[in-house]
Amino acid sequence: MKILVCVSNVPDTTTKVTFTENNTQFNTAGVQFIINPYDELSLTRGLELTEKLGGTVTTITVGLADTEASIRKALAIGATDAVRINAVPTDAYFVAEQIAAYAKAENFDLIFTGRESIDYNGGQVCGLLAEMLGLPSVNVITSIEIDGTTATMERDIDGGREKLTANLPLVVSAQKELTEPRIPNMRGIMAARTKPLKVVEPVASELTSAAVGFELPAPKGSVKLISVEEAGSLISILHNEAKII
């Protein structure tokens, strides 16, 4: 079983988000970066599968050298080896193209992405990557089991749950319930020191999109309490003061 896990490097969930360059760039000053939480689930599930069935888990990250702390963490959690495509991950198409270029020659049985990265929340890499590799894809899965060359998965659908199968090789994206993320331990951290981290230069790719500007949501207003006796005035307040109906 040869598994590839896409790992992106994202701001910590508690980051206070600000922008620079006329609101076109995310301000990374003082920001802590972590492994995208959905990718941590993918990685853990990948490890669980290979522990049962044998095989390897490779991680791949499109990013500059500053992403290596997260990559080392992925190795400490248990990945066999890691690849870093030495480029800024400008958009989903670019990232998918880079990963596809690497994965093409490697014949992975199973490729995991997260359902989205928690910074830009595009959620497109899974589908794009599968298309570029000519493979089937199933997104937002909450469970996956492998039997021979068949994967059995579950995913939440509106008001219920879908169970489906697909043949390997396959690209899937991880949703919250997939598994419990693993915390590395000291032995893993030591082992990670000597695990291979291969740096690959990006393939040529045309830029297909660019961020024009970012905007923060308006600050939350204060709460206005209305006494029970004045409940009747609610409609007019929503209409005239809050202006939302």
Added chain:
Amino acid sequence: MTTNAQEFTKANKQDVYNHPDYYLLDELLSEEHKLIRSTVRDYVKKELSPIIEDVAQKAVFPRFMVKELGELGCYAPQLPVEYGCGGMDYITYGLMMQELERCDSGVRSTASVQGSLVMYPIYKFGSEEQKHKYLPKLAKGDLLGCFGLTEPNHGSDPGGMTTNFKPAGDGKHVILNGAKMWISNSPFADIAVVWAKNENGKIKGIIVERGMEGFTTPETHNKWSLRASATGELVFNDVLVPVENILPGVEGLKGPLTCLNSARYGISWGALGAAMDCYDTALRYSKERIQFGKPIAGFQLQQKKLAEMITEITKAQLLTWRLGVLMNEGRATPAQISMAKRNNVDLALNVARNARQMLGGMGITGEYPIMRHMMNLESVVTYEGTHDIHLLITGLDITGENAFA
């Protein structure tokens, strides 16, 4: 005996701790140091923070944690890999203790005792056989150990101890008699590293195993401090111990004092962790608590407390980091370690007391960790050399005059 995490009640509050780093000291750490720190922090936030308050309120030892801390690698991470340890540096060890004590001094105590007071003497003074027999199991948390030095009548003055052993006459055993008091981990320990005098009055280390006849470990109840750590006695009533359990490599007070150096080093990082947690909690609270129409963080009296806390914490962070570098280079002196232990525990107590006041009534409840830290620190300021004793160590070191006796 509660042993499972499930038996404790989970708090529904999320632990949002982040360490203050006013002088950007994280830049002095390696990526690996930071990864280890975040690993221990993640573990604490996920497994310990939700239950620690209940553990302390019930004063029941969280036995399940012993194995988990072993899996994480928190026991003597600085000892060599060939004995199942981490082969890491002293800063790694310090950061681990800091993250654990940030949660609770009792949790850190369990790890400190195991790593510095049980594994370290076996590593430093034990035979190759003893090392291979005990260290890997202790490192994994398959065995829990304790350290018996203090006696009912000999605390600050351990050299006066009366616990003793003499040959049993069969050439294979010694007979151990006496009692130790205030021993962390004792009620649950599988082995005890005990310091006792031989027939010539020389102090030797001896490994006593649970189950040996005449060896009991009664628990000390009703503590108002370190309630998440079990404390007890070690009582030896004609205990027959094999001679191969005696640590061959050391004789005299130097043995236990060497272990204390390693543990005190860990405490200096740990106590700072407790201080940082109190500061972090008080700072957050002061920005959210509104009185007289504005956050209490906006009042000068509260700012004075916070500003002094972060100043003292920052100074101690520098001191502690530097001590770590000296430890790595094998140049730290016992007196330097004493200074850091004394300074950091004292500072932590002051931070805890001021932080507690800043939370008003809330500060005395278990909703926040401050009161628990404050009570814990009363033990930390006493064990491993009291506040006074460490001052006397500094005094002796700088003047050459012994003021102990």
